[in-house]
Amino acid sequence: MTDDLPAGPAPGPAPRGQDELRALSAPRRLSVDDHMFTAPGLPGTFRLQLFTAAGARPVAVATQIAREEGLGLMNGVERYAGAVWERHCPAEDQPPVWVERQLWPEGSVQDTRFRRVAFTEADRYRPRGPRWSAITHEQLQDLVGAAVATDRGAGHMPRIEEPEPQPQPQLVFEKFAVVRLARPQPFREPTCMPAGAPWWRRWMRQVLPRRGARSCCWYHGGDWHTVNAMALQVLKRARARSVDPEDMEEFALAHAAAAGATQWQTEALATLFNTADAIQPSSETRYINGQHRAQAMLDAGVRRTVVLRAVYAP
Template sequence: MTDDLPADPPPEPAPRSGGPDELRALAAPRRLSVDDHMFTAPALPGTFRLQLFTAPGTRPVAVATQIAGAEGMSLMNGVERFTGEVWERHCPDQDLPPVWVERQLEPQGALKETRFRRVVFAGADRYRPRGPRWSVITPEELQDLVGATVATDRGVGYVPRAVEPEPRLVFTECAVVRLARPRPFRESACMPAGVPWWQRWTRQVLPRRGDARSCCWYHGGDWHAVNAMALELLERASAQSVEPDNMEEFATAHAAAAAATRWETEALASLFSVANAIQPASQTGYINGQHRAQAMLEAGVQRTVVLHHVDQT
């Protein structure tokens, strides 16, 4: 009779993906098996330092370090393809992609902080991870995860890109309704691809105000208020001959004087950052900024600020 046998204990819940329990489950002593100071992938215009930590029977941990705005495609924009390339090239027998940690080195004085960030993917086909989500991982947590020393700098093997004639940067006012149709990615729950023409014109007549939501950063505040500050700031900067490279700092000071919220300050600074501004492109629609453009179109914002690169002649 099996009725007298003790019941099997209930299965323990799986560690929450990306949480501290999962990090502890993944932690193990590893060794640095790859330290490529100029890792790049075919057809991807971006470089970074790759530190890959491995040990038998453990999942590899990849730490990618890049200088923001100086190495082509950013770690964030290329994370799926960069991770897939490292997976295929250095650990092709693994069923899952390497644990991915990235560090974007921001310029001194930038509003954004330089931090390690763990990327957790929603799923992966062979060498094709998808659905990335970012969270901060502390140096102590990373040390425990890897079980070895992780370099925090770009490394002596970094080779700066060849100096090319730099285009002239120009911030200009732009009608939001005339921006290309956004095709945002990674925020499918709250940003289905694109905004049809009828909806963008409807929102111009019936704008949404005060519609902050918690679904993502892009919907987290009032773009009407931010762009009102941006247009005023653009006019003041022109009168004071502020250089484009100094506009982000100028915007941050303006936001502080206006007692703006933290979100409004970040949003305003993003519009005047030469690395993160909305940049239309004739061929692809956007070099940067399509998530912000989508959020503005949904809210019915009429005018914003964009960045153009004008070739020197």
């Protein structure tokens, strides 16, 4: 089970400036290059490049192909960083400086780039409060004082897909009332998403909706009323043209461009029609994906959104 993966920059302001990068810079050597790093009890792998030097804080560079089987880098960053800390740097008082790189296919709305992740606090092997900021390849190599590989590595072994049993469900995008979504339990952004949305607040926001952007996080960073109005238009046009679910993201991006949408609106709209990131309600787990966006929509008083369902033919 995954959670939200914003198409653009990850939530939160840049946690540190260039002064800190310079203070952390030191000549290091590549001490670990594990193309299939795994964390105990977690599904998913990534390439780990660990750079170390005496008297310098270790730097871990995690690289993963987008939509690999298992837990993604963004959703698993706390647990992945903790596992690297415990396994390779157990004597350190702080987690390694963490840099991640998600490799997206060419033409995707998401960018393939390095991101520095700083944690606001950390107990022993348990970092918390991740905050992302962009870091260039050149800045990263200056930080570690060595060459940093940008690919997944020749040792990566993609999972061999086993034949799936029949029948296969059909993916269907459909209109859905936001107040009918299960109560979210967001696990990040505790300041602005402390404990979901109680029923009385949901209905109050339906009567007194909020518009506009807030600076607290990506999820509250734009007007979900505008985005969902576009989403419903996209859904209506796509049905008239029988657009395949796997092509819906591209169809939505074309609509956003024609409508003159902002970057945030375009990114948010893309997440609603990306089959890997769309809001997916679940009767068993409440959400397969999307509870942070659902929380932001409930906070804004949005009435209708678009969700993704897996429907089995009768």
